[in-house]
Amino acid sequence: MSTDLTTVPGDVQGFTRAERMRQPLAGKVLEATADHHGVCIRPFMMETIDYDTGEMRYVGVPCGSTVETQCGPCARKARALRQTQCREGWHLDDEPDFTQEPATEQQKLLVAYRADLVAEYRTALTEGAETDAEELREAIHTADADLRNLGVRGKLPNPDAPVTAVRKRSTRRRQDAPNLPRRRVEKRTLGREYAGKFRPSMFLTLTLDTYGRVRKDGTPVDFATYDYRRAARDVVHFAALVDRWWQNLRRCVGWDVQYFATVEPQKRGAPHLHAALRGTIPHSVVKDVTAATYHQVWWPNHDQLVYDGDRLPVWDHERRSFTDPDTRLPLPTWDEAVAELDAPAHVSTFGEQVHSKGILGGTPEAGRHIGYLTKYLTKSVSEVVEQDTTRQREHADRLHAELAVTPCSPRCPIWLRYGIQPLGARSQIASAHCKGKAHRRTTLGLPGRRVLVSRKWSGKSLADHRADRKRFVVETLAAAGIEKPPQDTSRLVWQKVRPGDPGVPPRAHVLMHAISERLTWKAEYDRALLAAQPPPGGHTELSATPHAA
Numbered sequence: 001m002s003t004d005l006t007t008v009p010g011d012v013q014g015f016t017r018a019e020r021m022r023q024p025l026a027g028k029v030l031e032a033t034a035d036h037h038g039v040c041i042r043p044f045m046m047e048t049i050d051y052d053t054g055e056m057r058y059v060g061v062p063c064g065s066t067v068e069t070q071c072g073p074c075a076r077k078a079r080a081l082r083q084t085q086c087r088e089g090w091h092l093d094d095e096p097d098f099t100q101e102p103a104t105e106q107q108k109l110l111v112a113y114r115a116d117l118v119a120e121y122r123t124a125l126t127e128g129a130e131t132d133a134e135e136l137r138e139a140i141h142t143a144d145a146d147l148r149n150l151g152v153r154g155k156l157p158n159p160d161a162p163v164t165a166v167r168k169r170s171t172r173r174r175q176d177a178p179n180l181p182r183r184r185v186e187k188r189t190l191g192r193e194y195a196g197k198f199r200p201s202m203f204l205t206l207t208l209d210t211y212g213r214v215r216k217d218g219t220p221v222d223f224a225t226y227d228y229r230r231a232a233r234d235v236v237h238f239a240a241l242v243d244r245w246w247q248n249l250r251r252c253v254g255w256d257v258q259y260f261a262t263v264e265p266q267k268r269g270a271p272h273l274h275a276a277l278r279g280t281i282p283h284s285v286v287k288d289v290t291a292a293t294y295h296q297v298w299w300p301n302h303d304q305l306v307y308d309g310d311r312l313p314v315w316d317h318e319r320r321s322f323t324d325p326d327t328r329l330p331l332p333t334w335d336e337a338v339a340e341l342d343a344p345a346h347v348s349t350f351g352e353q354v355h356s357k358g359i360l361g362g363t364p365e366a367g368r369h370i371g372y373l374t375k376y377l378t379k380s381v382s383e384v385v386e387q388d389t390t391r392q393r394e395h396a397d398r399l400h401a402e403l404a405v406t407p408c409s410p411r412c413p414i415w416l417r418y419g420i421q422p423l424g425a426r427s428q429i430a431s432a433h434c435k436g437k438a439h440r441r442t443t444l445g446l447p448g449r450r451v452l453v454s455r456k457w458s459g460k461s462l463a464d465h466r467a468d469r470k471r472f473v474v475e476t477l478a479a480a481g482i483e484k485p486p487q488d489t490s491r492l493v494w495q496k497v498r499p500g501d502p503g504v505p506p507r508a509h510v511l512m513h514a515i516s517e518r519l520t521w522k523a524e525y526d527r528a529l530l531a532a533q534p535p536p537g538g539h540t541e542l543s544a545t546p547h548a549a
Contacts, residue, residue, distance in 0.1 A: 033515060037515055040060075047497050066450075069380070218386070218392065233348070236407075273452075294347055300338060403439055406438070
């Protein structure tokens with residue numbers, strides 16, 4: 001009697017344990033299928049309730065991760081969106097219109113009403129009427145929300161007067177920094193036009209200064225002489241240095257330069273900036289601006305640790321401040337420590353290496369540089385910086401050890417280790433440990449955003465670009481007779497799923513449903529694209545009867 005092997009379980013078909021272990025698991029196959037069709041592989045569940053019908057549903061929301069190793073489909077979508085944003089704003093022929101609309105009568109009436117509320121609020125505070133003051137504060141917040149709904153943007157005046165005056169530092173330039181010419185910045189964002197028809201733009205790269213000689217693998221030639229302290233502080237303050245560079249560039253060239261930039265780490269772990277600029281600027285001017293740009297960090301001195309290990313300042317509940325663990329004397333507050341400063345604690349500068357290149361829009365070179373700008377956006381910092389060899393791992397360990405004791409902001413709890421109470425000190429930070437990104441091994445000190453885009457780059461936010469994509473798809477489907485009416489979500493309440501909710505569907509079921517839904521959408525879109533194409537031979541009169549076959 002013969003046996004059909006197709007009906008025999010896999011573990012008795014002659015496979016060894018090693019061969020069976022190499023076979024993919026069902027969950028991994030499901031994730032690979034979702035990744036292939038562009039479906040988020042780790043959606044988080046939300047609960048929606050319809051106010052009208054009372055219907056409750058569980059909806060899988062894409063995670064929105066920008067790291068491909070966490071979720072490939074979401075990361076690739078985010079990268080494609082950034083490429084679109086870069087392309088739309090880089091080479092423009094017409095000046096974008098950002099003319100502000102005049103204030104409406106309703107806005108002016110509401111601002112006048114708010115002014116009266118603020119006057120009454122301050123009078124109530126002066127007279128000690130705390131109850132009336134609280135009610136007036138709520139009314140002011142309601143008026144602020146109404147102004148936002150009416151289209152008023154920007155910061156509204158705080159009804160509470162500042163407790164202490166803000167100390168202003170001198171804006172006089174450092175004697176060791178070269179001077180820069182300063183021009184009045186014109187209200188234009190386009191660069192110069194050449195030969196009446198060419199308006200090129202630029203691609204540039206800025207790097208930080210050297211901290212010691214390094215090898216080709218990014219590790220120092222001599223670990224002992226490599227300046228890890230300055231390297232760590234430059235990484236923490238890199239964003240502020242870049243902001244100062246853009247300010248200096250605009251003041252020097254005399255027009256509102258717009259940019260799309262990405263921040264990536266070099267092999268040595270130091271960040272560098274790749275940027276697409278609208279318009280062209282002479283390379284000599286770019287080098288002069290870079291050499292003259294610096295950022296002074298007016299923070300208390302933090303060169304020597306005062307408290308280390310388990311010996312840390314103690315929170316005094318009566319004084320509501322941190323005290324020395326031995327003498328019980330209060331530590332100086334942030335304002336007290338800053339008031340005694342007579343020199344900056346650190347000065348960040350760029351290195352001498354500056355690369356700039358002119359590029360014409362619509363050329364293959366422009367497309368290559370857009371791809372280069374967004375090349376590493378789907379990778380985490382730890383994936384970009386190689387840590388394969390013993391020297392590379394030791395270099396990363398030393399840099400991370402310095403970052404672990406480098407304060408990242410005035411509110412950073414690490415200030416306690418230097419004997420200073422951080423701004424807004426409270427008992428919860430008694431461990432003197434900061435959870436900020438600047439101190440994590442995975443970020444190597446890059447605490448801010450990886451993509452920097454000026455406000456007048458494309459005149460659109462990422463949400464606007466997503467809406468453009470959705471609008472294009474809906475219009476394409478409508479042209480083929482596939483109507484997708486907009487869904488009214490105003491009556492839906494969205495809330496996070498409670499832990500342990502028994503009604504939440506399994507993740508595998510959510511992925512299977514999303515894959516099926518994506519296949520249906522793709523079939524409809526392919527059908528719409530096919531209907532939009534002209535028939536073979538170019539006889540357009542046959543397109544009136546697309547289903548004649």
